[in-house]
Amino acid sequence: MALTVEMKTRTLRTAFVGGGFMAAVHSRAARAAGATIAGVASSTAEGAERAATAIGADRSYASVDDLLAADVDVVHICTPNSTHAEFALAALAAGKHVVCEKPLATGLGQALLLADRAEAGSLVATVPFAYRFHPMVREARARVAAGRLGRILTIQGHYLQDWLSSSSDSDWRVDARLGGPSRAFADIGSHLVDLVEFVAGERITRLEAMTRTVHAEREGIANVATEDLAALLVELDGGAVGTLLVSQVAPGRKNSLVIELSGDLESLRFDQESPETVWLGRTDRSSVLHRDASTLSPDAARLSLVPSGHPMGYQDAFNAFVSDTYRAIAGEFPEGLPTFRDGARAVRLTEAVLASAAGGGWQDVSAEAVAVPA
Incomplete structure (x- = not known):
């Protein structure tokens, strides 16, 4: 027995x-x-x-x-x-x-x-x-990796919000003592550059940036030292060039995170406020690809938990991120999990943006940074 x-x-x-x-x-x-x-x-x-x-x-x-x-x-x-x-x-x-x-x-x-x-x-x-965990982000990434776009030539993207548009708007993030030396870029620009590098499968090698503090004074803060917006010119290691705009003072934009990659064969565009689709463009036609697990790449299909036509959104993406983190704790190896190493990459890009905006010109961010001895 x-x-x-x-x-x-x-x-x-x-x-x-x-x-x-x-x-x-x-x-x-x-x-x-x-x-x-x-x-x-x-x-x-x-x-x-x-x-x-x-x-x-x-x-x-x-x-x-x-x-x-x-x-x-x-x-x-x-x-x-x-x-x-x-x-x-x-x-x-x-x-x-x-x-x-x-x-x-x-x-x-x-x-x-x-x-x-x-x-x-x-x-x-x-x-x-x-945002890596939207199924259509994974589909966009898979199409790039499969060569559907051809050689990537240009990238454009933005992350725009309006919740700090007025000088009467304030938050702990505005105070550099609590939020750190960067606000708009560290807070939301970090998502934008992470998404660009994740979908493109390439890293930004150098960047040049300018920042602006639109409101020098805000409710409860006399001298605002953090930026309201940042504009970047970037180059990727495959040779593509791009422009990225980050703002927390864009009236009417609640959480507009958009990336568009153009190759020599095809372009694609993902809009976080319409996360169920990816726009695809060729010289002879354009189309909209809808989330449908039966037609998606395996990783996108894995994250597509409900049938097409039943919208998935931000909390679903966040749930998937936490679920994959817990799977990793259980000993699995989920693809695309953002680790502390990815978090450090975002901090490095943030420091490069601030250095460039302070008059440092082009900043090289191609090589891996090395930790200082503890």
């Missing part, structure tokens, strides 16, 4: 540092992936209690140290930018897997140190470049 042994799989226990909007997004994704929301810590014990109630956590912790000492497997860091590196380093030192909001750090040295520490500890450490 054969003996059947059932292995009981442990339910992943997640914890959150921070309790704002992004913590809510992360917690919905964690719950969708089947994890237990074990606890939350915030800047105060009272804030942690409110956050635990808001996201449905089992309990609150009086401090981050208490949370890291608890029985949790993965820590999601959803706090102001200036605290990311400190909390992520502490979580890695405690042997926890980490999901850290971007920017991974406000300086390249810290970002590279974080990537090195995660790799040295064999810990899964990811940054939510969640």
Whole structure:
């Protein structure tokens, strides 16, 4: 008689540092992936209690140290930018897997140190470049990789928002002490350059940028030191050239993230506000490709969870990002997972944008940056 042994799989226990909007997004994704929301810590014990109630956590912790000492497997860091590196380093030192909001750090040295520490500890450490997880982004990437566009010649893209259009609009991100030296580019431009490099399968090798601070004063901040917009000229390692525009002061644009790649055979365009389609253009015709798992590349079909005509959106993409992170923790190797190394890449590009805008001209970002000794 054969003996059947059932292995009981442990339910992943997640914890959150921070309790704002992004913590809510992360917690919905964690719950969708089947994890237990074990606890939350915030800047105060009272804030942690409110956050635990808001996201449905089992309990609150009086401090981050208490949370890291608890029985949790993965820590999601959803706090102001200036605290990311400190909390992520502490979580890695405690042997926890980490999901850290971007920017991974406000300086390249810290970002590279974080990537090195995660790799040295064999810990899964990811940054939510969640737009990678739209099925039609994966389809666009697959078409580029298959040579459907031919040789990429030009790239254009933008990420436009309007939530800081008025001088009366303000937020902690505006304050460089909390948000870091870059705002618009670090906050949303990082998504744009990540998406360009991810879909193109090539890296930006050099860039030149200008930035503008439209409102020198905002509600509660007398001297605004962070940029409202940035414009970039870029070159990719395959020789393509492109223009990228980032703005948080574009009235009427709520979350307009668009990339368009043109090759010598075909062009394609993805618009995050219409994520169910990719526009395709040739000299003799143009068409719109709709999300339909039966016609998509395998990776795009994998992320297409509902039938065509049933719209998928931002939370679905974020859910897929967290699900793939948890799969990696379980020992799988999901394709396209954005790690701390990708987060450090975004910090490097951000520093290059600021250096160029400060009068540094063209910035070479082709070679891999190396971590400074700890």
